[in-house]
Amino acid sequence: MNERILDLFTKDALEAARANNTYRSMRLMETPESSRVKIRMPNGASQEQILLASNSYLDLANIDELKQAMAQAVLEWGTGSGGARLTTGNKTPHQELEEFIAKFKGEESAITFNTGYMANVGTISALCGKNDFIFSDELNHASIIDGIRLSRAKCFVYKHNDMADLQRVILEAEKSRAESALPAPRKLIVTDAVFSMDGDLANLPELLRVAKENDCLLMVDEAHATGVLGKTGRGLAEHYGCAHADVTVGTLSKAVAAEGGFVAGPKQLTEFLKNKSRSFIFTTAMAPAVAAAACNNLRFIDAHPERVQNLRDNVKFFCDALRREGVNVDLSPSAIVPIVIGDEAKAMQVSAKLQEQGILIPAIRYPTVAKGQARLRASLMATHTHEQLQTAASTIAQIIKKL
Ligand code: PMP
Numbered sequence: 001m002n003e004r005i006l007d008l009f010t011k012d013a014l015e016a017a018r019a020n021n022t023y024r025s026m027r028l029m030e031t032p033e034s035s036r037v038k039i040r041m042p043n044g045a046s047q048e049q050i051l052l053a054s055n056s057y058l059d060l061a062n063i064d065e066l067k068q069a070m071a072q073a074v075l076e077w078g079t080g081s082g083g084a085r086l087t088t089g090n091k092t093p094h095q096e097l098e099e100f101i102a103k104f105k106g107e108e109s110a111i112t113f114n115t116g117y118m119a120n121v122g123t124i125s126a127l128c129g130k131n132d133f134i135f136s137d138e139l140n141h142a143s144i145i146d147g148i149r150l151s152r153a154k155c156f157v158y159k160h161n162d163m164a165d166l167q168r169v170i171l172e173a174e175k176s177r178a179e180s181a182l183p184a185p186r187k188l189i190v191t192d193a194v195f196s197m198d199g200d201l202a203n204l205p206e207l208l209r210v211a212k213e214n215d216c217l218l219m220v221d222e223a224h225a226t227g228v229l230g231k232t233g234r235g236l237a238e239h240y241g242c243a244h245a246d247v248t249v250g251t252l253s254k255a256v257a258a259e260g261g262f263v264a265g266p267k268q269l270t271e272f273l274k275n276k277s278r279s280f281i282f283t284t285a286m287a288p289a290v291a292a293a294a295c296n297n298l299r300f301i302d303a304h305p306e307r308v309q310n311l312r313d314n315v316k317f318f319c320d321a322l323r324r325e326g327v328n329v330d331l332s333p334s335a336i337v338p339i340v341i342g343d344e345a346k347a348m349q350v351s352a353k354l355q356e357q358g359i360l361i362p363a364i365r366y367p368t369v370a371k372g373q374a375r376l377r378a379s380l381m382a383t384h385t386h387e388q389l390q391t392a393a394s395t396i397a398q399i400i401k402k403l
Helices: 003-019 064-077 085-089 092-105 116-127 142-151 163-178 204-213 236-240 267-276 288-303 305-324 344-356 386-401
Strands: 036-040 046-051 109-113 133-137 154-158 187-192 217-221 247-251 261-265 336-342 374-379
Touching: 046 386, 064 288, 092 109, 092 247, 092 261, 092 288, 109 116, 109 267, 116 142, 116 187, 116 217, 116 247, 116 261, 116 267, 133 142, 133 163, 142 187, 154 163, 163 187, 163 204, 187 204, 204 217, 204 236, 261 267, 288 305, 305 336, 305 386, 336 344, 344 374, 344 386
Parallel strands: 133 154, 133 187, 187 217, 217 247
Antiparallel strands: 036 046, 109 261, 247 261, 336 374
16 A cells, blocks of 8 residues: 555545544444434443434334345345346346335336435436536535536526526526527426425425426425325325426435335336436346335335324424424424534534433534534434423423523
8 A cells, every 4th residue: 555645635635624623434323223222422332312313214124024024035035136227137126116116106107226316316417418407406415416417417506495596597597598509408407305404395386387387307306205295205296285296206215214216207207217327227236135125115104104194293293392492493394303503513512412411413514504504403203202302302402501
């Protein structure tokens, strides 16, 4: 190993991250994902925590019946898929999963990717090329941003959830193109359904209108919406009772508690992605047992809409409890409850104190959110008890008051 050369590539970045408090390291969990976990504390001891930080919103990762179904799928299908989907990797569980996603989402067809990240990157970069226009909400997830970069399309960022600003950037973009010799662009609007650091929702009815009026394709990323929004967890369209976006992306790694991403929509779209999406084509298919687990878990959500309702009730209970304790939060329409502290160092302090008292809620700070907007990002599960949520709300309030 030539340490001097490695230093050239890595040393400055690591030192800068240490100096400006953005150095990242991983927390070690010693038990499976659920509403109570054991983590390794900085002093090496194990400590039990109430987990208010998981994306496993319906708490399906550690249910006996679902674990056994996955174990059975391993026994039947082995440990890996052995090839890409278009070579030898496509097994019965992959097909069953895609059929079930299409049914669950009320779409003609679905295609799966190995992660939600790969679904976003592979879909945007396949749909758009360098002469196209993409209109993107300023708070969209990194995987959308990376997909846009890879597509080389011209990107116009609109103010968060601001439909007037979206209309404004569309007109501005069209004007700039009209003045050039280039052909008329294809236009894509892309947005998160639930914004991952704020927990608020995209305005789907308005986005559908703007897309229609301006001849745009509309793509919505339902990573934090699937299994969460709507009476039965179908997502954003069920929440609003309106039509679906043209392209619905989602993940199987959050409420579904497995792994993988998907795109649901017309068959022509999924056939196109099978032929053109590089993150679908040039990678090994997910393990068949993972596909089987994702499908089993989705069936479980389909059969247990009361779990989605429990999550909704818990979010309301927690937001109400925080407000009763004097903490300023809005009632979240999703499973994500941001508690804005503002100052970066203070947010870190609150999170560390909560952890000492057995409550795990990470602090999110710049560059993930804007400077001075540091926050605790609480996320709820369907299985938290009211007692756990009340304890967390009271403890948060006590710590914030003493800041
Ligand atoms: N989209 C959004 C909005 C997300 O929050 C995430 C995960 N953090 C993803 C996509 C990526 O999904 P996955 O974890 O399955 O790669």
